[in-house]
Each structure stands twice: as structure tokens, then as C-alpha cells.
Amino acid sequence: MPESHRQERCRKMEKQELRCGYTTGTCAAVAAKAAAVMLFTGRELQHMNLMMPKGRSADLPLFHVDIKRSEASCAVKKDAGDDPDVTHQAMVFASVQYTDGKKERQAQGIYQLKGQEGKGPLYLKAGEGIGWVTKPGLSCPPGMPAINPVPRDMIFGGVEEARREAGFQGSLTITIWMPEGKSLAEKTFNSRLGIQGGLSILGTTGIVKPMSEDALIATIQLELHIKAVAGMKQVILVPGNYGEAFIRETLGLSLKDGVTCSNFIREALKTAGKEGFRRILFAGHIGKLIKVAGGVPNTHSQYGDRRMEILWDCTAPFSVEKEGIKHKILTANTMEEAAGILKDHGILEPVMGEVMNRIQKHMTLWSEGAEVEVVTFSAMYGILGMSRGAMELIRLFSRPGAEGIEQEV
Known part of the structure; x- marks a missing residue:
């Protein structure tokens, strides 16, 4: 950390003015909801709003928007505020695509949200840069992507909201990935915790508070x-x-x-x-x-x-x-x-x-x-x-x- 940045950070800490940021879970959920909305409407969006736990909302800009006939994707740039988070400024991508669920039901390592009121299930899987759990004791079971429970709920919730507003009843597959995830994970404790191959999608409140x-x-x-x-x-x-x-x-x-x-x-x-x-x-x-x-x-x-x-x-x-x-x-x-x-x-x-x-x-x-x-x-x-x-x-x-x-x- 440059000395000038360190001094500025110290001054902010003294004044208790540290700026909060957003978790990777919030970024993934915002990107997933936006991708779903764009899939249903075919319209390119510049930003997306999402309700986080405890009643707070996040309205974040979108990057790398790509809309196809059966799939849409976009990214949210992680803003960690004044927290010295290794994922600060990293891109968190999400795609949403139509599916009949056959491949997903046969594959390993996919989270599923059962559909309600006649709707098809929602599927969530990990792509490039997302770690996989190899040891017990974490919030995710061994053999599954390191997408923690609260972020999973936020991702499924955002996509379900978009699906409900669009009146769509079928199944969707959500994919989360971070191109820089594997290299960034080397700067974290993930390998010690038993998370291999990438980063975790984390968060309990949706907000990153400067490291305490x-x-x-x-x-x-x-x-x-x-x-x-x-x-x-x-x-x-x-x-x-x-x-x-x-x-x-x-x-x-x-x-x-x-x-x-x-x-x-x-x-x-x-x-x-x-x-x-x-x-x-x-x-x-x-x-x-x-x-x-x-x-x-x-x-x-x-x-x-x-x-x-x-x-x-x-x-x-x-x-x-x-x-x-x-x-x-x-x-x-x-x-x-x-x-x-x-x-x-x-x-x-x-x-x-x-x-x-x-x-x-x-x-x-x-x-x-x-x-x-x-x-x-x-x-x-x-x-x-x-x-x-x-x-x-x-x-x-x-x-x-x-x-x-x-x-x-």
C-alpha cells in the first residue's frame, strides 16, 4: 500500500469516515438479476437495483453487457469501499439462460431452488475463478462451489423477482464467475480453509465494512x-x-x-x-x-x-x-x-x-x-x-x- 494511501486511510480511521462497500455476494446477485431482466426484455441496462438483507438496497452500474436469444450476461465491478479487500475493483460476472434442467439434474456441484406454484427450478453453478470446497466445516458442503448461503439466497431471490415480473414459469440456469478469481485467491486464506481453484462468493449483510x-x-x-x-x-x-x-x-x-x-x-x-x-x-x-x-x-x-x-x-x-x-x-x-x-x-x-x-x-x-x-x-x-x-x-x-x-x- 503506498505511503500516501496509508496515511489517508489512517486519517479517515481517526475521523471514523471509512466508506463501506459491497460484498461479492451483492455484486453477483445484482449481476444475476440484471442478466435475468435483460434476458426477458431484450433491453440493455446500465445499472440494476437489488434489495439486500436488513432492508438496504444496492443500485450498481453494469459492465460487459451481452444479450443473446437464450442467454444474457453482465458484470458488476466490486467496490470494497475503504476496506483493503483483494477483490476490490474485480469484475463479478453472471449469466442467466433458459434451460430444461436435464443437464443440471445430471451434473454435480449445482445448487437448486425448487420452483413454487408450478414454476420450474432455478439452478446456480460456478464458472471460472470461483473456488470449490474440499473440507468440511465451512458454510458450503464439500464438493460444492464456494457460494455462501446468504449470497445464494440473494442471487436466487433477484432472479426469481425478475422471473415473477416477466411472468415466466420455466427453469433458468445462473452462472457466476470471476476471471481474476484464481489469481486473487492466492492472496487470501482460501487454500488453508479448504477452498481450491478460486474465490468465495461471500457476505451476510451485503455490505463490506472496513476490516475490523x-x-x-x-x-x-x-x-x-x-x-x-x-x-x-x-x-x-x-x-x-x-x-x-x-x-x-x-x-x-x-x-x-x-x-x-x-x-x-x-x-x-x-x-x-x-x-x-x-x-x-x-x-x-x-x-x-x-x-x-x-x-x-x-x-x-x-x-x-x-x-x-x-x-x-x-x-x-x-x-x-x-x-x-x-x-x-x-x-x-x-x-x-x-x-x-x-x-x-x-x-x-x-x-x-x-x-x-x-x-x-x-x-x-x-x-x-x-x-x-x-x-x-x-x-x-x-x-x-x-x-x-x-x-x-x-x-x-x-x-x-x-x-x-x-x-x-
Whole structure:
């Protein structure tokens, strides 16, 4: 994100002026309704209005309109507002065509809305760039396109409204696709969630609210839920990119066994405990985890930066006769610098031992009783601390095909 855009976004956030956008579900439903209307009327439209959940309406412009005798299609450009959504400005296409339903009834992976009052069914299928669900635990069953329930209702509802107004009784097939979907999906969590080949058509209200903490926490909770449904009893948690690189390059583990929890340490551990994970390996940079040693549940800087104060509290018992060390620690700019100070004074190892004890204590409490093992590191000094049972858990995850699933003994 360019610095000027980031600064502007920060100013808007401070003023609480972030602009909302529309979900992919809304875009797909608007495009589908418009395609249906144009199929019935033969007239090209410039925009289409659709009623969303909770009584709000969306009136969106149309692109790439194409009307044929038995099929019509168009696209809606996704507007995510001020949310940093990877699908912002992507085209969501929909086509509607007449059908007798024979091919659809024989095919796999097609959603169906049974017709009422003598009307034929409506069929909904996915085209290019829409992902397919491969794991249980999501809103869509395995083997079906990742078009979530609320967007499905919106799509079917919009097309049914057009069909009713046109007085048409027969069946229709709706196809949703996103040409950029496959490439954009690589920038999302879809593959981790078990959605392959493209994006999901999402939304519960039809509106995209700029990314909030609730949305990020919900993503973490969903990832953990999916792994729990798959039978995993052990899981790896890492805060972000540093942790991901560390478990891959230093510990030789794979994030297929893990979940990235960002700054939401307590929320992730709490969810893991509720989902039934018995053992958790938490690997993170000391810059974040030192805050956990002080009982800080969310490590984002907006909640304060007490890193050096917490480190000094852990250092004090080992700093007898270490002249000037308190001032050095409290005025250090980074944890790398602070670790160097401890190393120079010959107390890095015992201090990190105390840090690890405190981190493990808080994490175990937040997980409500799961066995939590912790590894912390720095870029300059490598592994700084490791709880007593961490190596055993690392070996468990390193077994071929282990995937965190406990074996019956």
C-alpha cells in the first residue's frame, strides 16, 4: 500500500469516515438479476437495483453487457469501499439462460431452488475463478462451489423477482464467475480453509465494512474450527510472517498444521481451547511475545508498548551488581538490542527462561487448560527461549503426515 494511501486511510480511521462497500455476494446477485431482466426484455441496462438483507438496497452500474436469444450476461465491478479487500475493483460476472434442467439434474456441484406454484427450478453453478470446497466445516458442503448461503439466497431471490415480473414459469440456469478469481485467491486464506481453484462468493449483510478486529478474529476462529473438524488435536499458532518463516525455515514445520493469529493472542488461544485442541505450539518473535509475558492479550501497538518495562521486570532478579543494566534495558529501541545487552552481561539465558515461564503461564490460562508450548526467537540471535515440552511437540509435528491428528495408541 503506498505511503500516501496509508496515511489517508489512517486519517479517515481517526475521523471514523471509512466508506463501506459491497460484498461479492451483492455484486453477483445484482449481476444475476440484471442478466435475468435483460434476458426477458431484450433491453440493455446500465445499472440494476437489488434489495439486500436488513432492508438496504444496492443500485450498481453494469459492465460487459451481452444479450443473446437464450442467454444474457453482465458484470458488476466490486467496490470494497475503504476496506483493503483483494477483490476490490474485480469484475463479478453472471449469466442467466433458459434451460430444461436435464443437464443440471445430471451434473454435480449445482445448487437448486425448487420452483413454487408450478414454476420450474432455478439452478446456480460456478464458472471460472470461483473456488470449490474440499473440507468440511465451512458454510458450503464439500464438493460444492464456494457460494455462501446468504449470497445464494440473494442471487436466487433477484432472479426469481425478475422471473415473477416477466411472468415466466420455466427453469433458468445462473452462472457466476470471476476471471481474476484464481489469481486473487492466492492472496487470501482460501487454500488453508479448504477452498481450491478460486474465490468465495461471500457476505451476510451485503455490505463490506472496513476490516475490523471482529472480522479478523472471525477468520482466525474459522481456520481453527476447520482444523478441529478435520480431527486435529494439536495446532501451531504464529502471529505473522516472521513466525511463519521461522517454523518453516528453522523448525522445519509446515503451516498446514498452523494458523496465523496476528495480534489476537488471547482470542486465538481461547478459541483453540474451546475447539478441543489439547496441545498448542506457539512460535513468535520476541518483539511480540515479550508483551505476552506481561499479560498483554493483544500485541498491537495501539494497546501500548510496554516491551522494555516487561523485559526489565523479568531481568531484575538476575541483574544484581550489573551496573547500569536497568537504564540500558529501559532505553533500548528494539528487542534485538535488548537481547544483545543481556548477552553482553551474561544473563540472556536465565532472563529468557523467566520470560518463557511467564508467557507459558498466560497462554495456558487463556487457552483454558490446553498444553501450550512456546518458542521465541529473534532475527539476530535465533532461538532465544523454548518451553520444556516444546521440542517434543516440534518432533510430533515433524513426523510425515502427522498433520496434528492424534493417533490412537
